[in-house]
Amino acid sequence: MEQYEPDRLSPAQEAAIRRSFRNGRAALTRRSLLRASAGGALAVGGLGALSACGIPAAGNTEGGVSAEDRSAKERTVAFSNWTEYMDVDDSGRRHPTLEAFTRRTGIKVTYTEDINDNTEFFGKIKPQLAAGQDTGRDIIVLTDWLAARLIRLGWVQKLDASHLPHAFANVASSYRTPDWDPGRAYSYPWQGIATVIAYNRKALDGVEVKTLSDLLDNTKLKGRVGLLTEMRDTMGMALLDMGKDPRSFSADDYDAALARLQKTVDKGQIRRFTGNDYTADLAKGDLAACVAWAGDVVQLQADNPDIGFVIPDSGYMLS
CATH class of the missing domain: 3.40.190.10 (Periplasmic binding protein-like II)
Structure with missing residues (x-):
């Protein structure tokens, strides 16, 4: 179209x-x-779901496995997001949050605004995920219904809650236990x-x-x-x-x-x-x-x- x-x-x-x-x-x-x-609500969007190397191939519906911690050796994170998202400071400078993350951790963020439409993006990454291959992305931001689909297919890795001490505590209670990701094992809401x-x-x-x-x-x-x-x-x-x-x-x-x-x-x-x-x-x-x-x-x-x-x-x- x-x-x-x-x-x-x-x-x-x-x-x-x-x-x-x-x-x-x-x-x-x-x-x-x-x-x-x-x-x-029909779709409370902006749900960051993790995907990375070693994703189980199609047919695994038990949920993803915990990811191996490679942060000591791999000092980059690949982050796919929608366009026009709002990480802009008062002066108009883009991505100050990502810059602050890199200063604090030493981890560089490869940030790409390559998501235009949920279904379109799913079609882009599905062949690799179905084959158990790396998509080249560590974090993706999707509307909740598509995040739920990836989790149900077993194509998303579990988050390590020990490294996210404030995440669950700061999520509004209404978003803490969606039926498609109880306890937020695989995803967190970013924005409605x-x-x-x-x-x-x-x-x-x-x-x-x-x-x-x-x-x-x-x-x-x-x-x-x-x-x-x-x-x-x-x-x-x-x-x-x-x-x-x-x-x-x-x-x-x-x-x-x-x-x-x-x-x-x-x-x-x-x-x-x-x-x-x-x-x-x-x-x-x-x-x-x-x-x-x-x-x-x-x-x-x-x-x-x-x-x-x-x-x-x-x-x-x-x-």
Whole structure:
């Protein structure tokens, strides 16, 4: 789903999105959405799960083994993260936390912002993990449902709690014992990011956006609206906009929300579905408004005063 035309999707692209909704990467069953909503949120994201050398091959579902401590000899850590994350100090200097870590420990961090979309990233690392091979990464940051999948497959190494004396104590009680990682043996939550409606004020040219309905129904925005490929967020926001609770909804509610999005796609309202890469389109004004993650938007605002966001009165998701 690349190279969308500025004004609208082509018939072929619309057909591709329809296929994706039904059985492709964007497909999401009501059961899986409900399963993701445990604890009151669809996806509380930013979960750092460790992966490294010696990952068990596919078929091991007993959980990963404890990692060998190589810190005395290997003085580097490879860290994969999403784009636009918020390790910036008041002066605008990027990654001060990583610099402080290196000063304190002498361990260099190879930091890469190469995660754009959960499913896309899983497809990138799955062949190596399934073969029991090193991905070249020590720490990865994923949304909780994908962290849970990697743990369930046995592809994540256990954390050594003795080296993390403050981690568990500083985690909010509601996040300490998820059913997919009891006691936080393999992961820790890093950040919960609100899913919001972001906009480029200049591109809106006076159009008001306060709700998801404004994005889906206002013809003045046709071809200039973005939705997330992270369908737990997109569908969650659609359900909220319809007055439904994403933690508890009927099959009819889900079908109605999906049909509403499908109708919007069919009429050419949506420019494209994106991962984190919506930020470039929003900054340039190719997207006038989109469903977005608040942390990204805050970063964009530092360089572009036309960027803003609203939290709909109907509510928001945590990603």
